[in-house]
Amino acid sequence: MNQLAQITQTEVFSTNFGSISHCPRTDLLTLTFSGKTVTYKYPCLQRLNKVINQVDLAKMTDASHSGLEIIFLCGAEDCFVLDIHEILGLKDLLHGTFTMFNLNSTIKDCLQRVI
Amino acid sequence: MKDLVRHKSLLSTEIESSLNQQIKKEAHSSSLYLAMASWCDRNGFDCSAQYFYDQSEEERKHQMKLFHYVLDMGGTAISPDINNIKIEYMSFREVFEDALEQEIAITQSFKNIAAKCHKEQDFVTLEFLNWFFKEQREEEFKARRALELFDLIGEAGTGRWEIDRHIAKIKYSEGEEA
Numbered sequence A: 001m002n003q004l005a006q007i008t009q010t011e012v013f014s015t016n017f018g019s020i021s022h023c024p025r026t027d028l029l030t031l032t033f034s035g036k037t038v039t040y041k042y043p044c045l046q047r048l049n050k051v052i053n054q055v056d057l058a059k060m061t062d063a064s065h066s067g068l069e070i071i072f073l074c075g076a077e078d079c080f081v082l083d084i085h086e087i088l089g090l091k092d093l094l095h096g097t098f099t100m101f102n103l104n105s106t107i108k109d110c111l112q113r114v115i
Numbered sequence B: 001m002k003d004l005v006r007h008k009s010l011l012s013t014e015i016e017s018s019l020n021q022q023i024k025k026e027a028h029s030s031s032l033y034l035a036m037a038s039w040c041d042r043n044g045f046d047c048s049a050q051y052f053y054d055q056s057e058e059e060r061k062h063q064m065k066l067f068h069y070v071l072d073m074g075g076t077a078i079s080p081d082i083n084n085i086k087i088e089y090m091s092f093r094e095v096f097e098d099a100l101e102q103e104i105a106i107t108q109s110f111k112n113i114a115a116k117c118h119k120e121q122d123f124v125t126l127e128f129l130n131w132f133f134k135e136q137r138e139e140e141f142k143a144r145r146a147l148e149l150f151d152l153i154g155e156a157g158t159g160r161w162e163i164d165r166h167i168a169k170i171k172y173s174e175g176e177e178a
């Protein structure tokens, strides 16, 4: 990521595990998590959120389970290999992010689009 | 920050998923009617078979109408997977009883979606749904009328043959003067 892009990023949400920021110029979202930095379009991040929420956490704790989940997104180049703590961390991060997106949408509605 | 949620789509996640469920229900209806057409065809009720072939086509159109709406509004339309369609019916009458039951379920389902739209003030989708409410008026009328024929004509003797012939004439005129 070049300097200019970095300057223009707006942080959407962050936790101890990672962060998600938005580039107002390109509308791309940058996810920094577990040592990785990945850039997504909005619908792709939505899909990631859906996939993460569908992970069967109880099954991951089974003795027969490797304890790792491979998160692969159609249309995205990267994949994540995550353990249960990381899944929980990412879930938290995405939940916060989408709450911020929705809050932002509601605020925009109230302040700019007179109801 | 830009309003990414709203820029992406007019539909909320909840409404989008309700509409996708409805797409599946319409596809299910279409398959059901096709199975009914098959049963009627096999059992010699030619007019009823034709009636259900036509109904099946209509349901497919309903499915596609919803499908395009979801996509046009920025959502993701999901192509449904339909299985477990009944093949056999106990009687000619049972076919029509199932058809009415199916239409009632569809009407109820649309009412639930409309209630959700009201709740989140999605008047755009609500207006879109009006077309379907009008359609359900016709669908329920036709299904009820078909069953009425069983009572009016009676199934004894050549009754079922007579009923079949009258099924072809069922028409909903929306209360217009004849």
Ligand SMILES: [Fe+2]
Binding pocket: B026, B029, B058, B059, B062, B106
């Ligand atoms: Fe329908």
Ligand SMILES: [Fe+2]
Binding pocket: B029, B059, B103, B106, B139
């Ligand atoms: Fe119908």
